[in-house]
Amino acid sequence: MVLQSPFEMTVDxxxxxxSVFERHVTRYxxxxxxxxGTQDPDEDALVYEYFERxxxxxxxxxxxxxxxxxxxxxxxxYFMTKGHYHxxxxxSEVYLCLNGEGFLVMQTKTGDWCACALSRxxxxxxxxxxxxxxVNVGDRPLVLYALYPADAGHDYDAISQGGFLKRIxxxxxxxxxxxxxxxxxxxxxxDRRGYSTAAK
Ligand code: S6P
Ligand code: ZN
Numbered sequence: 001m002v003l004q005s006p007f008e009m010t011v012d013x014x015x016x017x018x019s020v021f022e023r024h025v026t027r028y029x030x031x032x033x034x035x036x037g038t039q040d041p042d043e044d045a046l047v048y049e050y051f052e053r054x055x056x057x058x059x060x061x062x063x064x065x066x067x068x069x070x071x072x073x074x075x076x077x078y079f080m081t082k083g084h085y086h087x088x089x090x091x092s093e094v095y096l097c098l099n100g101e102g103f104l105v106m107q108t109k110t111g112d113w114c115a116c117a118l119s120r121x122x123x124x125x126x127x128x129x130x131x132x133x134x135v136n137v138g139d140r141p142l143v144l145y146a147l148y149p150a151d152a153g154h155d156y157d158a159i160s161q162g163g164f165l166k167r168i169x170x171x172x173x174x175x176x177x178x179x180x181x182x183x184x185x186x187x188x189x190x191d192r193r194g195y196s197t198a199a200k
Contacts, residue, residue, distance in 0.1 A: 002056040009053065009064075016051075016066040016098050016143035023052040027082070029074070034160060035082055037167050037184035039075035046070055047079045061150035068143050069102065069136040076169045076188050078102075078176065083133025083164060085109075087153030093126040093146055095134070100142030103168055103176070106130045109158070113165050115178055118142065131159060135168045137176040 010019045026049045029041035041047055050067040072079040083105070086093070095104060097118040104124045107113040108131070116124045118134070126132045136142035167184050171177035179187050 022054040041074040080135040091152035093148040101138035
């Protein structure tokens with residue numbers, strides 16, 4: 001166990017820019033093949049990026065993260081993160097929205113799901129056992145600050161194989177709509193008037 005020294009930094013409350021970070025991950029359309037319901041995003045489009053402060057990977061340590069999801073969509077499905085379960089089933093997470101409009105879509109392996117609306121100042125608690133994906137439904141970057149245990153780990157396989165139960169797409173009325181993943185293909189290709197308004 002490493003004795004970590006205290007440290008400080010600043011986070012710009014508009015842009016999410018961290019004054020110090022050790023990890024920066026970018027996800028372009030080419031990194032998101034197969035994650036969208038009907039069509040992959042343009043391969044050169046920057047879909048999202050995230051920044052992290054590293055701490056030792058020990059129980060009790062907490063990672064600070066800022067994720068920025070850019071505005072855009074792939075055949076009507078809004079730009080979003082890959083989404084994951086925490087590999088450690090005891091690991092939770094807290095999100096704070098700094099800017100933009102979106103949703104945090106969550107689900108369990110037993111089929112429960114939830115979509116929480118995100119806007120400036122909103123926090124969402126992701127309990128242990130809930131997969132989570134953030135979705136930008138606005139026309140400016142969605143900026144999220146998050147805290148999670150350093151030993152959380154990330155399980156992307158369950159999502160890349162099974163997908164999320166629910167997806168958020170732009171309805172024919174131009175507003176975000178929550179659709180069942182099983183129906184997204186037929187709905188997107190046909191008529192979006194049947195979509196219910198998103199958010200539970
Ligand atoms: C980590 C936390 C976030 C995501 C980030 C990118 O537990 O939930 O920092 O890593 O938003 O999402 P993803 O699904 O590509 O890891
Ligand atoms: Zn997470």
